[in-house]
Amino acid sequence: MAPDKKILFISLTDAPNGAENVLLTMAKEVGNEIWFLKRNQGANLKIPDHLTACYLSEVSIASGFARMIPKLRSFSPDLIMSTHPYLNAFLGFLKRLGYLHTKLIARECTSVFTRFTGLKKKVYRLIYRLGYPSIDLLVCQTELMKKQLLDHNRFIPDKKVLVQPNPIDFIKIMAGAEKPLINGDARLEFICSAGRLIPEKGFPILIEAFKSIKSEYPHLKLLLLGEGKERISLTTLIEANGLTGEVILKGQVDNPAPYFKHAKVCVVSSIKEGFPNVLLEMMAVNQSVVSTLCAGGIEEIPGIHKIEVNNVAALSNAIKQTLAATKATDVKVMHNYLAQRKPEIFAHSILNALNNLN
Template sequence: MPDNKRIVFAINSLAGGGAERVLTTLLGGSAPWRNRYDIHLALLDDEPRAYAVPDWVEVHQLDARHKLLPSLKQLRALTERLSPDATLSFLTRANIANAWAMAGRGRPWLISERVNTSAHLGKGRGAIAAKAMVRMAYPRAAHVIAVSEGVVDDLADNFGVQRARMSAIANPIDHDQIAALAAEPPAFTPAGPYIAAAGRLVPNKNMALLLRAYAKAGPDARLVILGEGPERPALERLAAALGIADRVDMPGFVANPFALLARAQAYAMPSNAEGFPNGLVEAMACGVPVVATNCASGPSEILADRPRSAVTGGIDVDAGALVPTDDVDAFAAALRRVLVEPRRSACGARARARSRAYGVEQAAANYWARIEAALAAPSRHQPDDNVSRVQGANR
């Protein structure tokens, strides 16, 4: 019997975050392929691991310390030693390192883009360099797996990636694990019914919009914002200025958010940009109605089965409501509509049913189908020596 082909997955670390959780969920769902492939995982940074990896995955711990140049060198050395038949990387720095590591090897390398790249990289001198590296590396990948059609559009329109070499595969949601965690006692108990939101407290998540919309809607329910980040002081000042500080809870990072989400009256997602909004689908899996902005990328595909451009204004959907970005009035009105019974309960039930489209088994099968297609294809799309000019930047 011939030796199994060797597949190496790569990511910055497993220190916490949506991409890290998605990768470990996919690895956990890859058991049907473990007898056909030797599966390895390269971690660029030596950090405490927030997520477990199956014991049949061989983990290689590197120590790039969040820097690109050591990531390039160390992943290149690892691939020289392992000689993988294919690689698949997650997150921008790991993707750039993957391109460098596999340059000239004549074997396929794939990348998974987890964010709306233009929005994530932002503006400024560092962003210009980062975008240049993406434009240089991504089009040379054997295949680019995006988390939504909106991310596909962004990479095609702004980074020169051919649409024929991209596909959108939505993030997997582990419904059994969510149900088990949702049944646990919550770590934090609000003083009454509440609307929940979750996300890192950074500008793109636009929790300021949510505070303004909540103040305008004036619901009986409290507002609970889960997450931590640099915007906390500004958000606390805004809540005080709006006169709602005594009705807003910000307990910070909560290890098990599902116990809180499952008990919420509704889930609010006010983001300006997403790659794929994991928190939105996870809240839906908890049976909670949702109000979300129609941001790039993902919400319109999840909630309305339409591209973002096909949704104008705000619309009601089976799971709740979809509203324009940065529109306080529309978000407030949607909150009021969704919280009214019997609509709230009906939307919650439909949200749970809709979330079933994002199961682990289907996502894992889709990822492995792309890997196997790349293995079977002629070796024609390999990165050239231009990749060697990549120098210094961090995700």
């Protein structure tokens, strides 16, 4: 696509979660504007000066949807990219109705048809059927995600689906890792994990695994970075296991890289993910990383300890083996892998794929 084209990025909110960060990374490379249907009430993405940000609502996502419709007509972009199923489908439906005439790129942020069941899964089936036929290019994070998408949506042609691994802003992560830990955390020896406090992240499994190794490593803490709806239940679990003060819920941390750098072990304990971007951030600054096989593509990553999901014993053993390792993984192995995920490679691969469809 020519550099003078008007490229618009749209997200539900500016919460600094994985999908939103990936969209912003793409926008920083090739975008003109990024719209958010609603401004997040907590932590927010950091928008660079060269990118115009528009917040359609301070009240609700629903009102953001309503305000987006007339604004799209007046802005008239050449290309729109979005990354949430409801938003993807809504934009596709507008194009199907003839209201939009722009090219649409939709990134799948998770495998909704394997993640959800019951009524919620049926709703997703409906919105995909209504909106996705008009999307020009669908971007999946892994081959497994592509297979699951096509298996559940036979109307989507294979040629319209691109597998493009998530990007990592390596330079930004490395720079952030040089910042000091504060509030006494620099004096701690700790294991670190990060993500929204939601069931899919598997934090109860990690807490149980940590408890099982605590007697061997009495000075070790477990720090969980992130905020979410499971805070109360996780706090209850921590108290029930006698781990108050040993497992620490740090809340939202704008720059987790120093924690990843100084952790004795970084852990991804998720049960199911599209792909855990935080794993890439951990690998950028730490050679001692453990991850569950919670997403396609993880089994191919070199230099990390990989285990099955939802298994306390396996996670406990992996953490102990990593703590006891006398020889660290060759950092070049990890960095060579991450070099394939540069933001510019991510952005231009997607735009080239769209051009090749034309």
